[in-house]
Amino acid sequence: MATERACRRCRDRLDQSAESTSDLDTLRRETIAELRTAIGFGRWCSLLIDPDTLIANRGIGETDFSHELPRLNLRDGRFGDIINSVVLACSREHAGVLSAATGGVLARSWRWREVFASYGVGDELRAVAVDDRGCWGDIILLRDSDDPPSTPTTRG
Numbered sequence: 001m002a003t004e005r006a007c008r009r010c011r012d013r014l015d016q017s018a019e020s021t022s023d024l025d026t027l028r029r030e031t032i033a034e035l036r037t038a039i040g041f042g043r044w045c046s047l048l049i050d051p052d053t054l055i056a057n058r059g060i061g062e063t064d065f066s067h068e069l070p071r072l073n074l075r076d077g078r079f080g081d082i083i084n085s086v087v088l089a090c091s092r093e094h095a096g097v098l099s100a101a102t103g104g105v106l107a108r109s110w111r112w113r114e115v116f117a118s119y120g121v122g123d124e125l126r127a128v129a130v131d132d133r134g135c136w137g138d139i140i141l142l143r144d145s146d147d148p149p150s151t152p153t154t155r156g
């Protein structure tokens with residue numbers, strides 16, 4: 001679990017990365033490294049999203065279910081599942097924790113029930129990058145099923 005000091009340090013480093021001249025994939029990997037140090041998670045992915053259509057494209061990540069990604073991305077492009085990127089992009093809250101959104105019953109989520117559970121995924125923390133022109137991308141952090149769920153403090 002992240003300490004307030006670790007969260008503050010992570011936020012400061014992420015704020016500094018806004019000035020980075022690194023290419024986008026390097027910047028996303030550096031962001032993931034900072035988040036992993038601060039809050040801990042096993043798997044992750046980050047997708048770029050077309051702001052006009054909210055369709056995901058060009059992703060990077062560390063998962064053991066990459067062959068499932070096309071199906072997940074197609075389903076994520078609709079409002080149908082809990083805290084998916086489209087829902088978060090269109091809501092006031094641009095980040096969400098699956099365990100909180102499902103009241104602790106992860107099986108209420110299609111993606112958890114149909115894909116994540118069989119890979120030992122536990123909780124999911126998801127955030128979308130939104131500005132006044134639309135949603136540009138997301139970051140999805142996945143904990144293992146034997147890890148503690150994410151908390152509002154985790155979202156720091």
